[in-house]
Amino acid sequence: MSNRRAQTPLKRAILLALPFIVVYFVVRSLPVKPCDFLHEESYNLEGELDYCGPGDAEFVDLSVRKWPMNMVFKPIDKPTLGKPCRFEIHIKQFDGSPLGPDDIALSHTKKIHLMAINQGLGDYQHLHPEADQVFDGTWRFTMTPQKEGEYKVFLDLIPLRSPRRVLLAASFQVYGKNTESPSLVEQLTTEIGSKTFSLKSADNKRAGEEINLELKAIDRSGNFVRLTPVMGAFAHLVAFDRKLNGFAHLHPTEDTLPKTDKDIYSGSLSFSFIPPENGVYRLWAQIRVENEEKETFIPFDIVVDS
Numbered sequence: 001m002s003n004r005r006a007q008t009p010l011k012r013a014i015l016l017a018l019p020f021i022v023v024y025f026v027v028r029s030l031p032v033k034p035c036d037f038l039h040e041e042s043y044n045l046e047g048e049l050d051y052c053g054p055g056d057a058e059f060v061d062l063s064v065r066k067w068p069m070n071m072v073f074k075p076i077d078k079p080t081l082g083k084p085c086r087f088e089i090h091i092k093q094f095d096g097s098p099l100g101p102d103d104i105a106l107s108h109t110k111k112i113h114l115m116a117i118n119q120g121l122g123d124y125q126h127l128h129p130e131a132d133q134v135f136d137g138t139w140r141f142t143m144t145p146q147k148e149g150e151y152k153v154f155l156d157l158i159p160l161r162s163p164r165r166v167l168l169a170a171s172f173q174v175y176g177k178n179t180e181s182p183s184l185v186e187q188l189t190t191e192i193g194s195k196t197f198s199l200k201s202a203d204n205k206r207a208g209e210e211i212n213l214e215l216k217a218i219d220r221s222g223n224f225v226r227l228t229p230v231m232g233a234f235a236h237l238v239a240f241d242r243k244l245n246g247f248a249h250l251h252p253t254e255d256t257l258p259k260t261d262k263d264i265y266s267g268s269l270s271f272s273f274i275p276p277e278n279g280v281y282r283l284w285a286q287i288r289v290e291n292e293e294k295e296t297f298i299p300f301d302i303v304v305d306s
Contacts, residue, residue, distance in 0.1 A: 057210055057248065057250065057271075057272040057273050057274045058248060058274055059239065059241070059246055059247065059248040059273075059274060059275060059276045060167055060246045060247065060248065061245045061246040061276060062154070062167060062168075062169040062245065062246045063245040063246065064245075065167070065246070067166045067167060067168065068093075068094035069091060069092065069093055069094060069099065069166055069168060070091070070092040071089060071090070071091050071092075071155070071168045071170060072089070072090040073087070073088075073089050073153065073170035073172070074087070074088055074089075075087050075088075075172055076088055076140075078175065079145055079151075079172055079173065079174040079175065080145070080174065080175055081145055081146070081147070081148050081174055081175070081176055082144065082145070082146070083144060083145075084142050084143070084144045085142065085143060085144070085145065086140060086141075086142050087129075087140065087141055087142070087143070087172075088138065088139070088140050089129055089138070089139040089140070089141075089155075089170075090137055090138055090139075091137050091139065091168075092137060093159065093161070097137075098135070098136040098137025098138075099136070099137050099159065100131060100136030100137055101131040101136075102160070103136075103159055103160055103161065104157050104158065104159055104160060105158045105159070105160050107156075107157070107158050108231040108232040108233065108236075109231050109232045110128045110231060111128070111129075111131070111157065112128060112129050112139065112155055112156070112157045113126065113128065113155070113156040113157070113231075113249070114126070114127045114128065114129055114141060114153060114154070114155055114156075115127075115153070115154045115156070115238055115247065115249075116143055116151055116152070116153045116154075117151065117152055117240055117244065117284075118145070118146075118147040118149060118150070118151050118152075118174075118180070119149050119150045119151070119152070119180075119244065120147060120149070120179075120180025120181060120182055121180075121182045121183070121240060121242070121244075121282040121299075122146075122147055122180050122299075123145065123146040123147040123151075124238070124240075124282075124284040124297055124299070125143055125297075126236075126238070126286055126297075127141050127143055128141070129141040129155075145174045147174065147180060148174050148175065148176025148177060148179070149173070149174060149176065149177060149179075149180075150171055150172075150173050150174075151171060151172050151173070151174060152169065152170075152171050152244040153169065153170045153171060153172065154167065154168070154169050154246075154247055155167065155168040155169070155170075156249060167246075169246075182242045182280065182282065183280060183282070183301045184280055185280075185301065185303070186280075186301055186302055186303045187299075187300060187301040188200065188201065188300055188301075188302065190298050190299060190300065192296060192298065194219060194220045195217055195218065195219055195220075195225055195289070196217075196218045196219075197215070197216070197217050197218075197285065197298045197300075198215075198216045198218070199213055199214070199215055199216075199283065199285070199300040199302070200213065200214040200216070201213050201214075201302055205275070205302060205303070205304045205305070206304070207275050207276060207277045207278050207304055208274065208275075208276065208277075209274065210272050210273070210274050211272065211273045211274070211275065211302075211304075212270065212271075212272055213237070213250075213270065213271040213272065213273060213283075214268050214269070214270055214271075215235055215237070215268060215269045215270075215271065215285055216268045217287065217289075223266075224266040224267050224268075225266075225289055225290075226264050226265070226266050226289070226290040227264070227265045227266070227287055227288065227289065227290065228258075228261070228262070228263070228264060228265075228288045228289070228290050229258040229260075229261050229263060229288070230286055230287060230288045230295055232257065232258070233251050233252060233256075233257060233258070234252065234256055234258060234265040234269060234287070235252060235269050235285055235286065235287045236249070236250070236251060236285070236286040236287075237249075237250040237251075237271050237273075237283050237284070237285050237286075238250070238283070238284050238286070239273055239275075239281050239282070239283045240281065240282045240283075240284075241276075241279060241281055242279060242280055242281075242282075248273055248274075250271045250272070250273055251271070252269045252270060252271060253270045253271060253272055256269065264290060275304045277304070278304050278305045279303075279304060279305075280301055280302070280303050280304075281301070281302050281304065282299060282300070282301055283299070283300045283301070283302065284297055284298065284299055284300075285297070285298040285300065286298075
């Protein structure tokens, strides 16, 4: 008799919890559309507000900001100039459980955004690690270093358990000595083939204040280059400081998000950036020109000293 009485509260607890368990797994099984979390507020480990959608202008310094995840980053092959190298990443969540593909939301059409850049700021690559099919928490990618010396790697992702943006950092060494130095002068125009890319900025650029930027792509005839979507937007800008302490991942401020992968945009694109301190910042624009299979990466340098 006593056993039956003891079992009754347990059965009630199970019955009460069952609907919540069902709802949890239903929500987890729903597809996550690109940008679902990009327009919402999110907080880092220190409780400070972060954003990662249009209007995200803040530079995040990962030398002083940390997130509650553990990452082990290692090359599988010896990183060598001009040769493909495989890398492996192991990520554990704050409770020690592995971070698998089902634990991450899609942000700008991808699970994890990985930004690799060399110490001289001359080789920037935006990659997307793929999850191991068997072992949760294991991710792999391949890249071909174009420079010798040290590379910094930044990971940008949004866990599903709590839609808070997480940024992680690591580094690796490419055999050889780095002979490249970051630029010390402002450079806002870059020519690639028959196209001219420009980044217009305000004359007065002050640390801690928002800087408005205008990206243009013009062909030889003076017409705007026609752009197709890249990761759910018509352009991306990533800003790095000379010491590679962190970065700012910028998206167009106007409402120009493509509705399909076949959409075309022709015109200038506006961005905003808040530099944390005076100095030179390397900004890499990432676009895809109509009828071109590969994406184009365009470097710019802005000086903040006024």
